[in-house]
Amino acid sequence: DGGITQSPKYLFRKEGQNVTLSCEQNLNHDAMYWYRQDPGQGLRLIYYSQIVNDFQKGDIAEGYSVSREKKESFPLTVTSAQKNPTAFYLCASSMRGGYNQPQHFGDGTRLSIL
Amino acid sequence: ENQVEHSPHFLGPQQGDVASMSCTYSVSRFNNLQWYRQNTGMGPKHLLSMYSAGYEKQKGRLNATLLKNGSSLYITAVQPEDSATYFCAASSNTGKLIFGQGTTLQVKP
Numbered sequence: 001d002g003g004i005t006q007s008p009k010y011l012f013r014k015e016g017q018n019v020t021l022s023c024e025q026n027l028n029h030d031a032m033y034w035y036r037q038d039p040g041q042g043l044r045l046i047y048y049s050q051i052v053n054d055f056q057k058g059d060i061a062e063g064y065s066v067s068r069e070k071k072e073s074f075p076l077t078v079t080s081a082q083k084n085p086t087a088f089y090l091c092a093s094s095m096r097g098g099y100n101q102p103q104h105f106g107d108g109t110r111l112s113i114l
Numbered sequence: 115e116n117q118v119e120h121s122p123h124f125l126g127p128q129q130g131d132v133a134s135m136s137c138t139y140s141v142s143r144f145n146n147l148q149w150y151r152q153n154t155g156m157g158p159k160h161l162l163s164m165y166s167a168g169y170e171k172q173k174g175r176l177n178a179t180l181l182k183n184g185s186s187l188y189i190t191a192v193q194p195e196d197s198a199t200y201f202c203a204a205s206s207n208t209g210k211l212i213f214g215q216g217t218t219l220q221v222k223p
Contacts, residue, residue, distance in 0.1 A: 035213075042118070042201060042214050043203075043213040048210070090158075100145050102148060104160070107156045108155070108156070
């Protein structure tokens, strides 16, 4: 079955440490997205990519970085510059021209600070 | 500033009742409105999309209407398995979806 796989499900970060969250999709979608969700809140866009080797900052990009070297993969690095990284991180994908296409989500990675 | 607001934040109907929720949006270069459902600890799942004011869509026990700058979602004969958080997301031509904070539905058996 096609879908989006996020790993790991739970991740713990020490102070001053960078961590990378994995997102892989086999839906053959061009566009991919990273969101952050805090308790009781909606989703806020961190970064998005409409095509391989190109990505744009979302609304809360500071302290995060991404790469898009392959169509099926869009890893997110939470750097030590992100002072409040504890959150639920969601990856999504959609067909090209994503603004009028539904987004398909993975089941998230929950990041906590040790 | 682009934003989406939900009302109410929480709904607790009895099984078999109708659940009614709505959202309002303020989004530049609006393209369409989408509803998603999220179960605890999982990613949201797309329910339906609507494109112009007056548009109505039915999907099973879900009925949605797109209004000018808002949308309503009704779930008829709610069941315990309908319990989830429902999000409205406004899509702009910039390629972004703007999500509200959601309405949490908890159906009493």
